Amino acid sequence: MSQPVPPPSGNPYAQGTPGTPGNPFAPAPPPAPVRNNIGLGLIVAVVTALVTAGAYGALAGAIEAEVGYAAVAVGFLIGFAAAKTGGPNPVLPIVSAVLAVGAVYLGQLVGMAVIVADELGGSFTDVFFDQFSLLTEAWSEVADGMSYLFLAIGAITAFGGAKKANG
Template sequence: MSQPVPPPSGNPFAGGDQFAPAPPPAPVRNNIGLGIVAAVVTAVVTAGIYGAVAGAIEAEIGYAAVAVGFLIGFAAAKAGGPNPVLAVVSAVLGVGAVYLGQLVGMAMIVAEELNGSFTDVFFDQFSLLTDAWTEVADGMTYVFLAIAAVTAFAGAKKANA
């Protein structure tokens, strides 16, 4: 009987490919239009959620403003790539989404107080609603807007890190 001959180096893997080839790198995304669309859609959805939560509990929530901003920036950068314009657009949309969410929350509260419908208050009395927002906005209201902008910018940067 003959015994198997070991490879010259003593390593059973020597002489051949020891590892499977590495997969190719992911393609670099660079579609600013898709990133903006993703940011706008995310802003509208998160504004609605933020407003529904704020209206239900009749209060503003700082963590929700953080989530709104971060999700907008993250979605924009994941869809559109590392373009710095997307971070800036996300910050602006973050402010707009929190503002819109606050209006939605106020409309829910007013509709409940008047036994009316949310859509009537929000769409038919929008100018009165924005005037009321201006009257009741305090320092924390503006802090939440700033938080949304900062976290949207950071979310866009984090998505491409």
């Protein structure tokens, strides 16, 4: 013989204890804390700019060409990382855009140094650090419209990435 099932105790319409997600009468969870640490956002933006500049330059040097999508990635990563850590401060998109221009420029110089070091059989560090002034002069002579377009693309996507991070 089977035992009769006792009726449920309490409110049969409640779907869990108060405070659980299935309970429509539970209080809403508190909102996530607002990130507002501009100092940390600036530090993250600078570090991200240096890392992405190196990656952009290594890619450009390896294939001996500039890549527009890489400039987009550099800018977006700088802006997104700065805003995610620094919060919705209106300064961060602007600083990110400026840093993105510097990162794309530095990446172009790194790419040139990689190419020159390969051609001359020297080391990258000798070309980049010891001959930096010659490298910047060479960049200014060979820079064309596409070089400047990539600088602008980096800045625009950094600004957009910062805005996107804060919805």
